[in-house]
Amino acid sequence: MPQTPQFSERLERLPFDALPGWAADNHQAALSSLQRICSKPELLKNTSADLVWKTDEFKAHCPEIEAALKTTKAARTFLETHFAPYRVVRKGFVTGYFEPELRASRQKTAGFQTPLHRKPSGLEAVSAENRPHDWPSSLSHGRLHNGVLTEMPDRGAIMDGALDREALELVWLESPIDAFFVHVQGSARLRLADGSVMRVGYAGKTGHPYTGIARLLVKRGEGTPEDFTMSGLRTWLEVNPDRRDALLKENRSYIFFREVTGAAPEQGPVGSAGIALSAGRSLAVDPSHIPFGALVFVSADFKDPETPARSFARLMVADDSGSAIKGPVRGDIFAGSGQVAGDVAGDIRHEAEFVLLLPNTLTD
Numbered sequence: 001m002p003q004t005p006q007f008s009e010r011l012e013r014l015p016f017d018a019l020p021g022w023a024a025d026n027h028q029a030a031l032s033s034l035q036r037i038c039s040k041p042e043l044l045k046n047t048s049a050d051l052v053w054k055t056d057e058f059k060a061h062c063p064e065i066e067a068a069l070k071t072t073k074a075a076r077t078f079l080e081t082h083f084a085p086y087r088v089v090r091k092g093f094v095t096g097y098f099e100p101e102l103r104a105s106r107q108k109t110a111g112f113q114t115p116l117h118r119k120p121s122g123l124e125a126v127s128a129e130n131r132p133h134d135w136p137s138s139l140s141h142g143r144l145h146n147g148v149l150t151e152m153p154d155r156g157a158i159m160d161g162a163l164d165r166e167a168l169e170l171v172w173l174e175s176p177i178d179a180f181f182v183h184v185q186g187s188a189r190l191r192l193a194d195g196s197v198m199r200v201g202y203a204g205k206t207g208h209p210y211t212g213i214a215r216l217l218v219k220r221g222e223g224t225p226e227d228f229t230m231s232g233l234r235t236w237l238e239v240n241p242d243r244r245d246a247l248l249k250e251n252r253s254y255i256f257f258r259e260v261t262g263a264a265p266e267q268g269p270v271g272s273a274g275i276a277l278s279a280g281r282s283l284a285v286d287p288s289h290i291p292f293g294a295l296v297f298v299s300a301d302f303k304d305p306e307t308p309a310r311s312f313a314r315l316m317v318a319d320d321s322g323s324a325i326k327g328p329v330r331g332d333i334f335a336g337s338g339q340v341a342g343d344v345a346g347d348i349r350h351e352a353e354f355v356l357l358l359p360n361t362l363t364d
Contacts, residue, residue, distance in 0.1 A: 009090050013084060021312075024313070029280075030075070031068060037058060037275065038065065081360075086355065094333055098341040099337040100178070100185055101188070115173075116182060117169060123256070139151060152206035154208045158206075158254050180237075187269035189337055208253045229349065231346045268282070272287070273292040280305070281317060281334075282334040284334065285318040285331055286321065294317075297316070297355040297357060299312065300353070
């Protein structure tokens with residue numbers, strides 16, 4: 001009798017033909033997204049053996065994955081042969097994110113006044129090994145100074161100049177609103193004044209809790225959740241310059257960045273798992289519940305951007321994370337790069353069904 005894998009939510013095993021939209025999915029695209037792990041199978045070393053292949057087992061399947069990519073039928077057969085669907089009984093929720101494309105400057109100028117910061121020296125994640133006895137449970141990171149872990153300044157303090165003396169400015173943007181949305185997305189493609197392109201990615205955070213400022217506006221009666229999609233929030237920030245900074249500061253979490261080099265222009269940004277994200281196939285998850293490398297079939301009641309005639313139903317790879325993505329049935333769909341992708345991502349705020357595709361070797 002098949003085992004039920006260990007997971008924080010109740011799972012229900014299903015046949016593939018019970019998955020709505022499975023037959024219409026692009027199985028080659030899904031398997032191609034999974035193949036990216038063949039270039040970095042070590043990302044599976046610290047993941048749960050209950051939900052994904054172990055590193056050596058994945059490497060052994062890579063030649064078979066490459067062969068299965070030749071046809072749609074072969075790709076689907078590979079997935080249905082090696083995996084079994086387990087529906088997460090509790091309803092999930094998905095949002096969307098993207099890689100912004102913005103103008104920027106390596107130097108501060110009259111037109112570029114808002115910085116993205118490099119990671120400060122001494123920034124460390126707080127663990128059981130280095131946590132001071134009186135450390136607040138809400139702080140995930142701190143700064144090690146003279147052997148003592150101290151709290152980092154939060155967003156408000158940094159906006160007011162707390163890091164100005166450290167020369168941590170990586171690049172300068174045109175507005176605080178642009179910078180805020182780069183923080184939310186965790187990466188950006190920047191077009192510099194000399195015509196070159198610079199990519200930046202996540203390098204660390206202050207460790208303060210993330211607070212969704214759109215949610216704060218809804219609670220205060222400024223509008224409905226539908227009013228404060230990504231584009232709606234941007235509009236509010238633009239038309240309320242006198243209230244903008246105070247609201248931004250209420251999200252105490254602050255992100256640090258690094259310049260990303262070596263990625264091909266056609267590739268997506270590098271996610272938390274260390275591989276380039278795949279538009280429409282990469283899913284940011286809470287890795288304390290769903291490990292990197294896991295396959296998640298996500299179905300939700302919004303139009304598929306590539307096939308508007310049908311609802312979204314795609315097999316995705318868990319390969320990224322985010323400060324706002326918490327819990328076992330929470331996902332963030334990577335929509336791609338640029339404003340078109342931003343428009344798609346900004347409209348995704350939907351309940352969703354999560355089905356984990358688990359290796360048969362773990363469930364038989």
